[in-house]
Amino acid sequence: MSLDWLDAFLISGLFEVVIVIGLALLLHLQLGLARIANFGIVGFFGLGMYAFGVLYVRVDWPFGDPWQFLACAALATVIAGVAGLIVGWLIADLNTDGVLLETLGFATIVLILATTEKDLTGGALGMGGLGFPFDIGTVKQNEFLWLVIASLVVVAILLYAWQVHRSPYGRLLIATGGNEALARSLGKPTYRTKILLFAFTSGLMGLLGAMYGVMIRFLSIENLGVDITLAVMVGLVLGGTARVWGAVVGVILTVGLFDIIIQSYLPLPQEWYTQAIPVLREAVFGATLIVVLLFRPLGILGDMRRDKLMEKIHGR
């Protein structure tokens, strides 16, 4: 298959957009429905990425790819899910301030461990040795196939989130997020619901981290900064936290704009791309969060009919 029409930057830009959409969909379930403000997204994402990397590179598996990849990705997902279970238990009865502290704390713990455990993670020097679980020809072809696979995973998450919206479980999440005390007084298991939701979605964040690690092929603690949390949050908030499509629309308008349109198509001086554009990207993302929450708190898709219900439930 000839991919001459496809620019390498475009593939990596699209991959970034797809992964951030996946994370934003998972944050939508946590924040948009259950009102759990996860500021430690990068912690679960990074844990999955590094757990996968360590298992894939350091462990001597008796079988090769694709089984090696599948085993490592599954284990990385479980590890991130168990971490989500623990953090979910920690935050289940805390208010927003406590949730902020616990999730930020968790992300910091992951960063510290990735830095200090040099024998496993390579520390500040990073860790190489990761690769695609297949070889269909050129690097570009492999990357393109990986982009397709990641897109399918994210579509599956999208369908799951959609299904949750239309299920009794989704209504339980909305009730828990809207008025937890009331939901509990009606006999709903809000505590357990929050913990299990957090564990499941955190595990999937870990899976996306593992897939991201395969694409970049070299893990660095630079990937564990607050940037990814910001990108996910700004995308979701811009699109609308309470809507499934909010995550998709918001991320395309933010990460898509910077990582595809500006990086690939605008004829800007080369030196801008190393410092000015990344810094401008983050500054614009930060400003977007402020402006949207001040002037359109329900996001771009916020005026649709179903949001009247969300508005009522969330007391806004």
Next chain:
Amino acid sequence: MDFITQSVVIGLSEQAPLVLAALGFALIYRLTGLINVAYAETVTLGAYFAMWLNTTFQLDFYAVLIPTAILSGLLSVGTYLLIFRPAKRRNVGTLEMIIISFGLAIFLRHGLQFIFGYPVRFFDVPPPDTVWVLGVGVTSFRLVALVSIAILSLLLYLFIQRSSYGLQIRALASDENLAKVSGIRPLVVTVMIWFIAGVAGGLAGAFYGVGSSVQPLLGWRQFLFILLVVLVGGRWGLAGVIAVGVATGIALAAMTLSFGQVLYAQLALIVFFMALLKWQGKRLTETAKV
């Protein structure tokens, strides 16, 4: 005994700015209940303001502290008047307020790089002397910082607890409507709080910066500890914030000496505070506000 002495001296001298930063953060938290993530950038910009004044106008480090304090205070007031006050008037929820402050933090952190440049910056100050305190070598800068911060913290504490303005601040924090009825002007008092908080954060940043380097992540790297100190210590008021801040500094120094690496010390402390927060539950964070 040596270990304890070393821990206390190193902990107090190296982490003194943490206490000052936590005091400023606690003032806003107690008054508004807002977790202002952008406070991290007040600390960062304090370091940048001081470095800029020091290197551009060739001013002595101690001479730049007053203009730095004023600039940081004005920055803090500016964020309140331009962002948080309009947000409050629009009835933005607690969670959304935190996200707004997160956005503001990111905006300021990256916006400042367009003004001050991308590279790591340093103060232009002569190499500090080493002073021996109880057998432990401490640089003169850290020692002066410790004394300055101790005096500033005490003044701040007395101002809030003993002065009539402090009484107004505490009244406003307890019950805004009752405070209004009592003749307190909420806007004036709130602006004063944000200014004082900015002064404390900016000075803390200046002391952090002169001790190491000035870079965009300076305040963010301290923010988690500031938050931990305020959420845990705030239940006992400002005195609790000071006590927990001091204890945190000493514990960090002691564990760094034991583990041989500051990151392990930070890790242990974060895990401890996270578990403590869970143990104390919602009561702890709620009581920290009033």
